Amino acid sequence: MAEEKAVRFGILGCASIARKLVRAIGMTPSSSVYAVASRSVDKAKAFASSNNLPPEVKTYGSYEQLLDDPCLDAVYIPLPTSLHLEWALKAVQKKKHILVEKPPALCVEDLDTIIEACNNNGVQFMDGTMWMHHPRTLQMKAFLQNPDLFGDLHKVHSAFTFEGSDKFFEEDIRVKPDLDALGALGDQGWYCIRAILWANDYEMPQSVIAHPVPVLNEGGVITSCGATLSWQDGRVATFDCSFHSCLTMDLSMHGSKGILNLHDFVIPYEENSALFYSSTNTEFWEMATAWGPRPSEHRVTADFTQETLMVEEFARLVKGIRDSGGKPESQWSSICRKTQIVLIAVKTSIQEGLISVTL
Amino acid sequence: MAEEKAVRFGILGCASIARKLVRAIGMTPSSSVYAVASRSVDKAKAFASSNNLPPEVKTYGSYEQLLDDPCLDAVYIPLPTSLHLEWALKAVQKKKHILVEKPPALCVEDLDTIIEACNNNGVQFMDGTMWMHHPRTLQMKAFLQNPDLFGDLHKVHSAFTFEGSDKFFEEDIRVKPDLDALGALGDQGWYCIRAILWANDYEMPQSVIAHPVPVLNEGGVITSCGATLSWQDGRVATFDCSFHSCLTMDLSMHGSKGILNLHDFVIPYEENSALFYSSTNTEFWEMATAWGPRPSEHRVTADFTQETLMVEEFARLVKGIRDSGGKPESQWSSICRKTQIVLIAVKTSIQEGLISVTL
Numbered sequence: 125m126a127e128e129k130a131v132r133f134g135i136l137g138c139a140s141i142a143r144k145l146v147r148a149i150g151m152t153p154s155s156s157v158y159a160v161a162s163r164s165v166d167k168a169k170a171f172a173s174s175n176n177l178p179p180e181v182k183t184y185g186s187y188e189q190l191l192d193d194p195c196l197d198a199v200y201i202p203l204p205t206s207l208h209l210e211w212a213l214k215a216v217q218k219k220k221h222i223l224v225e226k227p228p229a230l231c232v233e234d235l236d237t238i239i240e241a242c243n244n245n246g247v248q249f250m251d252g253t254m255w256m257h258h259p260r261t262l263q264m265k266a267f268l269q270n271p272d273l274f275g276d277l278h279k280v281h282s283a284f285t286f287e288g289s290d291k292f293f294e295e296d297i298r299v300k301p302d303l304d305a306l307g308a309l310g311d312q313g314w315y316c317i318r319a320i321l322w323a324n325d326y327e328m329p330q331s332v333i334a335h336p337v338p339v340l341n342e343g344g345v346i347t348s349c350g351a352t353l354s355w356q357d358g359r360v361a362t363f364d365c366s367f368h369s370c371l372t373m374d375l376s377m378h379g380s381k382g383i384l385n386l387h388d389f390v391i392p393y394e395e396n397s398a399l400f401y402s403s404t405n406t407e408f409w410e411m412a413t414a415w416g417p418r419p420s421e422h423r424v425t426a427d428f429t430q431e432t433l434m435v436e437e438f439a440r441l442v443k444g445i446r447d448s449g450g451k452p453e454s455q456w457s458s459i460c461r462k463t464q465i466v467l468i469a470v471k472t473s474i475q476e477g478l479i480s481v482t483l
Numbered sequence: 484m485a486e487e488k489a490v491r492f493g494i495l496g497c498a499s500i501a502r503k504l505v506r507a508i509g510m511t512p513s514s515s516v517y518a519v520a521s522r523s524v525d526k527a528k529a530f531a532s533s534n535n536l537p538p539e540v541k542t543y544g545s546y547e548q549l550l551d552d553p554c555l556d557a558v559y560i561p562l563p564t565s566l567h568l569e570w571a572l573k574a575v576q577k578k579k580h581i582l583v584e585k586p587p588a589l590c591v592e593d594l595d596t597i598i599e600a601c602n603n604n605g606v607q608f609m610d611g612t613m614w615m616h617h618p619r620t621l622q623m624k625a626f627l628q629n630p631d632l633f634g635d636l637h638k639v640h641s642a643f644t645f646e647g648s649d650k651f652f653e654e655d656i657r658v659k660p661d662l663d664a665l666g667a668l669g670d671q672g673w674y675c676i677r678a679i680l681w682a683n684d685y686e687m688p689q690s691v692i693a694h695p696v697p698v699l700n701e702g703g704v705i706t707s708c709g710a711t712l713s714w715q716d717g718r719v720a721t722f723d724c725s726f727h728s729c730l731t732m733d734l735s736m737h738g739s740k741g742i743l744n745l746h747d748f749v750i751p752y753e754e755n756s757a758l759f760y761s762s763t764n765t766e767f768w769e770m771a772t773a774w775g776p777r778p779s780e781h782r783v784t785a786d787f788t789q790e791t792l793m794v795e796e797f798a799r800l801v802k803g804i805r806d807s808g809g810k811p812e813s814q815w816s817s818i819c820r821k822t823q824i825v826l827i828a829v830k831t832s833i834q835e836g837l838i839s840v841t842l
Contacts, residue, residue, distance in 0.1 A: 145771045228597075276709070278728045281640055281721070286767075287739055310779060321538035331695060333645075335721070336713035348637070350719055352711060360709055362640070362721045364692070369637045369737040371765040374744075378728040380646055385733075387744070387778065394773045397833045404729040411503045413788065415730060419746065429772065478839075480695075 129447070131439040132158035134196040136211055138171035138408050139297075141225065142202040145252065146175050148431035149200070154439040157181055161190035161207045171187070186216045187211060191218045196249075196443055201225060204303035204308060209234045216241040219250065223246040223435075227310035228460060237462045238475045249457040250434075253318050253463075255390050255438055258424065258430040260398040261322075263422065267384055268323060268377060273380030273404045275310045279321045280361035282376075284312035285348075285369035286391055292367070293341070295462045299367070301343035309470060312365035315373075317466045318459070319355060320361040323377050326459055329353035329361070332466060333480040334473035351470045381405055383419065399426045489808070490798040491517035492756040493579070495546050495570055497530035497663055498656075500544065501561040504611065505534050506789035510557070513798040516540055520549035532539040536555045546570055551576045557607075557801055559585060563662035564669060568593045575600040580607040580801045581793070586669035586826065587819060594823045598816045607800045609793070609815045612822075613675050614749050617789040619757040620681075622781065626743055627736060632713060632763045634740030638722035638834070639682045641735075643671035643749055644707075644728035652700070653725070658726070660702035668705045668829060670828035673723035674732075674749045676825045678714060679720040682736050685818055688712035688720070691825060698727065710829045740764055742778065 131237040133149050135142055157177055162168040165185030172181050184190040191214055198221040201211055205227055215222050218363060222242065226252045231233035239386045242249040268274050288296065298311045306313075321328075331354050339348035341446060346364035376385035386466070392398035401419040408415045428436070434461040444450035469481040492508050494501055494516060515594045516536055521527040526725035531540050542707040550558070550573055560570055564586055573583050581601065587610045588594035593693060601608040620797070628635050647655065656662040665672075669767045670839030680687075690713050697708035707725035715825040735744035741763040751757035760778040767774045828840040 126495060144772060145742075146518070147770065151817065240499070242685075263709070277731070278725060279642065279644075279709075279723050281723075281733075282643070283638065283735075285638075285737055333695075335693075335711045335719050337717045337719065339717055350638075350711075350721070352694045352721075356696070358696045358698055358707065359697070360723070362711075362723075364638050364640075364719070364721075364737070366637060366737075368739060369760060370634070370740055370742050372737065372742045372762065374735065375735065376641075376642075376643065378644055378723070378725075378731065380727060381729055383729050383731045383746075383747070387742075388774070389622050391767075391771060391774060393775055394779050403729060403731065405721075408730070411506065412750060413503060413506075415750060416746070416752055418752050421610065480837075481616070 125327060131379050131442045132195055133199045134159040134161065134190045134193065134199045135217070136161055136190060136199050136201045137164040137203040138167050139202050142200070143175055145200055145202065145431055145435070146177070147391050148435050149427060151429070151432045152435040152439060154443065155435050158196055159184060159190050159193055161187050176424040186428055191215055192221065195204050196220055197446060198223060205230055205296045206303050207305060208266050209464065212238045212466055216247055221252050223252060223438050225252045226314045227306050227464065228414065229464060230305055232347055232468050235461060236245065238366055238476040242452060242457065245417065246445065248438065248445060248452045250438045251460045252434070254430045254434045255315065256322070257319070257433040258392065258398060259426055260392070260400060260424040262386060264400055265401055267382070268379070268431060273382050273402070274379040274384065276321060277379050278359060278378060279378040280320045281363070281374070282316035282319050283364040283372060284315050285364065286371040287367040287369060290369040299341055299345050299347065305345060306467070306471065307345035307347055308365045308466060310368050313363065313467060314463060316363035316365055319375050319389060320363060320461045321459065321462055321466065324355070324359065327355065328483055329466065330356045331480050331482050332469040332473060332477050334470050336478055338474045348473060348476065349470065350471065354468065383441060387413050395426065395429050397423055399423055487586055490514040490556045491554055493518040493520065493552065493558045495548045495549060495560045495574070496519055496560050497521040497526050498561050501559070502534055503795070504559055504790055505536070506560065506792050507788060510788070510791045511794040511798060513802065514794050516743050517555055518543060518552055520546050524807045531755055539799065550579065554568060555579055557582060557807060563656045565591055565662050565663060568597060571597045574598050575604050575606055578606060582609050582611060582797050584611045585622060585673045586665050586823065588823060589664055591827050594820060598820065599817065601811060605796065605804065605811060607804060607811045609770050609797045610819045611793070612674065613789045613793045615681070616792040617751065617757060618785055619759060619783040620753070622783050623743060623759055624703070626741070626761055627738070632741050632761070633738040635741065636682060637718060638737040639674035639676050639679045640733070642723040642724070642731060642733040644677045644723065644725040644726070645730040646728060653756050658700055658704050660704050663703060664824070665830065666704035666706055667726050668826060672708065672722065672829065673822060673826060675722035675724055677822045678734050678822055679722060680688045680818065680825065683714070683718065685821055686714065687821060687842055688825065689715045690839050690841050691828035691832060692756060693837050694831050695837060697833045705833065708829065710832065712825065714814055726747065729772050754785065754788050756782055757781055800818040
């Protein structure tokens with residue numbers, strides 16, 4: 125009975141990045157991995173085996189076969205971004221709810237086509253921005269929303285960088301113009317932009333301008349860039365993303381009364397707990413020889429991984445539609461679309477010679 | 484004998500910001516406060532008394548009188564920036580070595596006039612960027628210069644902000660167009676720009692562009708702004724300064740192999756020790772469920788305050804000239820000038836509608 129009620133996932137593609145979410149689906153009581161598809165059934169079987177999936181999990185040698193399975197409720201799409209539009213639409217037309225890896229699309233128009241198809245077919249859309257679902261994110265938001273502890277938001281700075289290996293720069297889909305053409309901007313910048321929007325309660329910036337000097341590879345894929353976002357009332361945000369710098373995931377927010385910062389906002393250093401640091405009403409001491417108070421450390425324990433919590437939230441929404449006749453929750457497509465619009469504005473600024481793009 | 488050899492300082496102006504350095508001069512064995520001047524002798528006497536200066540310290544009712552004292556070796560100039568040119572030149576013409584509060588001048592031309600006068604008169608110049616002299620700064624530099632621990636520098640981000648009180652916005656010289664017309668850019672941005680140049684081994688950026696939306700008060704003084712600096716090889720730096728956000732002093736540097744960051748780079752949280760945090764070769768663990776290693780905390784103990792160490796270095800240079808016939812050390816004027824050039828480029832970008840300024 126419980127098994128019947130679980131949301132049955134199909135995995136569309138067996139890339140290694142799928143492994144983490146497959147694990148999360150298996151760890152979420154309300155969901156199960158029902159089928160796995162690759163372009164060959166051998167690959168699908170090898171993926172199922174290496175990920176310790178139960179023997180009853182179906183393996184398909186084509187994405188179409190998986191989508192034709194009437195028992196599937198939902199599809200997780202970890203394919204390269206260039207394939208998202210085609211396979212998201214095919215999945216949605218088969219009435220499958222979709223959980224799509226980020227970036228969900230190469231352009232805003234493609235994302236709108238996907239979201240519109242979801243709405244027309246009554247299926248749930250969510251992108252795979254897993255850190256949104258960590259309990260730390262909620263606790264940080266409570267701090268930001270507290271007028272006595274944080275006050276008015278003025279600045280956000282975010283950076284997500286890692287140093288790609290030689291193999292990464294030769295083989296990874298994130299440096300291939302025909303696969304993940306948005307490169308570091310799509311892979312890392314997505315999270316930074318989402319964090320900036322999240323901190324700004326999803327109020328869109330007025331203008332976006334890319335920083336000099338973006339780095340593009342010979343295929344025209346961005347491997348390092350940054351940008352400044354600004355709001356009419358003076359709020360400013362900056363971010364950096366790069367495949368060339370040491371791994372870090374910085375996020376800091378400056379308010380009139382408080383400061384919040386952390387260095388692992390996308391993936392916490394460890395799965396079962398995460399930290400953030402805050403200061404409130406810091407001030408100089410006598411003669412400005414010292415100041416304080418120092419930032420307070422906040423530890424947030426997590427009984428479930430952020431990916432598990434994301435799957436749980438997605439499954440909850442799917443069940444609401446499947447079992448109770450509910451409608452898709454539009455929040456996730458709305459913030460996804462805003463993220464995509466800002467991301468494409470950064471890309472446009474880079475392409476047009478670092479112009480200021482008005483939104 | 485030891486007293487005769489000490490560098491005798493005159494304090495030109497009794498602003499409350501002078502107190503910290505007067506204390507430092509008193510704590511430095513190689514220097515002493517010899518005289519204090521204000522626009523009235525009563526004010527000078529009150530300052531001497533409230534700062535527990537010894538009774539033999541002379542008090543003058545005009546700056547000219549102080550400069551005419553033949554026993555003085557050096558002058559500390561904590562006056563508002565708009566008065567620096569006049570009084571620095573007068574001091575230098577009297578062969579006094581000068582330690583000038585930052586920002587040293589309102590424009591590059593004024594600073595050049597001061598530096599040229601110092602060179603022509605054989606006196607030492609130094610600006611009051613005290614964090615440069617903290618032993619932490621040396622240790623951080625050693626980390627940045629280590630190719631195995633940090634690698635190539637790619638990004639610097641810095642922020643220095645504090646929330647001005649109502650009284651600050653009404654009375655402080657830093658919001659007055661006739662006193663410290665460079666506002667937050669001169670007061671806080673100076674440190675951020677210096678830190679960025681320091682991290683880049685004083686190599687000048689190719690271009691500077693201010694961020695939207697700078698905040699100016701009714702007198703046209705910048706109370707909040709930011710900018711992006713870029714180098715031809717792709718290095719990028721961003722900074723924010725503001726009189727409107729909670730007190731923080733962030734500095735982070737991203738290299739190919741390592742990360743360095745701290746939140747109190749201008750004034751350490753406490754005087755007798757300071758921290759910084761570094762990471763090297765951080766990487767994702769299996770399936771990117773976690774990553775590490777976490778940043779290491781480095782504690783640097785300081786037997787002397789950074790202001791004391793600054794005075795000591797200045798006094799060492801003065802003694803070299805006074806006692807050994809040495810020449811002024813040009814390093815300090817050189818990095819001061821570079822800081823001023825970048826600072827003025829940010830101001831120009833703001834004044835010209837956020838244009839990119841090529842250096």
